[in-house]
Amino acid sequence: MDASLINTFAAYGGAVGQRVAGASEAAKLGAVAVVVRSMASNNDDIPHTGTLHYEEGVKAIPAVAISTNSADLLSKAVADDASLKLYVETHCKTLPDVLSYNxxxxxxxxxxxxxxxxxxxxxxxxxxxxxxxxxxxxxxxxxxxxxxxxxxxxxxxxxxxxxxxxxxxxxxxxxxxxxxxxxxxxxxxxxxxxxxxxxxxxxxxxxxxxxxxxxxxxxxxxxxxxxxxxxxxxxxxxxxxxxxxxxxxxxxxxxxxxxxxxxxxxxxxxxxxxxxxxxxxxxxxxxxxxxxxxxxxxxxxxx
Ligand SMILES: [Zn+2]
Incomplete structure (x- = not known):
């Protein structure tokens, strides 16, 4: 998120596409999974979740969000060692809909x-x-x-x-x-x-x-x-x-x-x-x- 924007919602709007569409865009390029830097204004160790949309006809690959601190660390590690391997394990699932009310x-x-x-x-x-x-x-x-x-x-x-x-x-x-x-x-x-x-x-x-x-x-x-x-x-x-x-x-x-x-x-x-x-x-x-x-x-x- 662009920290130079005073309105953090504008910064969020400019970055959130990476989470919403990132998995499908990465899959088109052959990715087996996607790791997203959390949409956050600050640096800490807390991951942020949110909507992800799988594009029809594109392989639905696993997607995770990691904290801003972890993302910075991972980016640096990849920059330092291009042969780095990342192991991803996720247990997320979508449960069936239930009736609820306004x-x-x-x-x-x-x-x-x-x-x-x-x-x-x-x-x-x-x-x-x-x-x-x-x-x-x-x-x-x-x-x-x-x-x-x-x-x-x-x-x-x-x-x-x-x-x-x-x-x-x-x-x-x-x-x-x-x-x-x-x-x-x-x-x-x-x-x-x-x-x-x-x-x-x-x-x-x-x-x-x-x-x-x-x-x-x-x-x-x-x-x-x-x-x-x-x-x-x-x-x-x-x-x-x-x-x-x-x-x-x-x-x-x-x-x-x-x-x-x-x-x-x-x-x-x-x-x-x-x-x-x-x-x-x-x-x-x-x-x-x-x-x-x-x-x-x-x-x-x-x-
Ligand atoms: Zn809300």
Whole structure:
């Protein structure tokens, strides 16, 4: 990952193809296995897992990810001795699918409305850690948004849902099913906010939607700036809310500080002790504020 990029998600985007497509690309050149340098912002001894896609018609060879320290060591050893042999043993396997569910909490709008605002994260995680940042944080923040609004005794005009999507990491089936049912039930989703970039200090919100929706979001930027939340309007939403795009929903991504996310992402150390309670709460509060603004003033120019 390119350490010169301040936005670690951009660095991840530039490197992750090596993991996703590396096995098939290597197999085309005759490789018997592939060893991937973990997608990480730091140097340590922790391997990072994640999606790998085998191309159809290409031999599916074994693939492993090793830590950044191990990768540096291995690269040096290969450079020093071209005849070096590497023994790879892996016991990974894909188990059969099981039935699972999205989990949804809802505050009913007072406005006798079929309009919805969704705030969500995803319940599943890669199984070697407990997925506290990816994406336990997003789930807890989504619940917290409803709790804050209730705590303030705020009665929303629109229906507000906290949605914990299932299966983001391995197929997006929760997000796809949610959008399918939303259309089937004629629920008009005016905005969806996703928190899936870790439970770190809030910095802003991305948006993917109409120009009018972007204009609405930008008009609220000054309300967040006193809290050092200033990064507004970059293109982007979230994986789970993405399928709502067909409805014309304004898709909004919660954007926290990204410097430490890829130290933990998809590892055995993405655990609860890595969550800072205050940072998590600041993020939830910023999301609650945005939900309030959308509920009160609308987004897309139609209140
Ligand atoms: Zn995630």
């Amino acid at each position: 989990v949804i909490g809802e505050m009913y709008g007072s406005g006798n409305t079929d309009e919805y605002i969704v705030v969500g994260g995803h319940l599943d995680s890669w199984d070697l850690g407990d997925g506290s940042h990816d994406d336990g944080a997003g789930c807890v923040q989504s619940i917290e948004v409803l709790r804050i609004l209730k705590g303030l005794k705020y009665t929303p005009q629109k229906n507000i849902r906290a949605v914990m999507y299932m299966n983001e990491e391995n197929g997006l089936r929760g997000g796809l099913k949610y959008a399918e049912l939303a259309s089937f039930n004629k629920e008009k989703h005016i905005a969806a906010i996703e928190s899936d970039r870790g439970g770190f200090t809030p910095k802003g919100f991305t948006i993917s939607g109409s120009e009018a929706a972007r204009t609405s979001l930008m008009s609220w930027k000054h309300l967040f700036e006193p809290y050092t939340i200033y990064d507004f309007g970059k293109e982007g939403g979230g994986a789970d809310i993405g399928p709502l795009k067909d409805q014309g929903t304004a898709l909004i991504g919660f954007l926290p500080d990204s410097q430490r996310y890829f130290n933990y992402h998809h590892t055995g150390i993405d655990t609860f002790d890595k969550i800072d309670k205050r940072e998590l709460e600041l993020g939830a509060a910023s999301m609650a504020a945005l939900v309030y603004l959308i509920d009160k003033y609308g987004i897309d120019g139609n209140p």
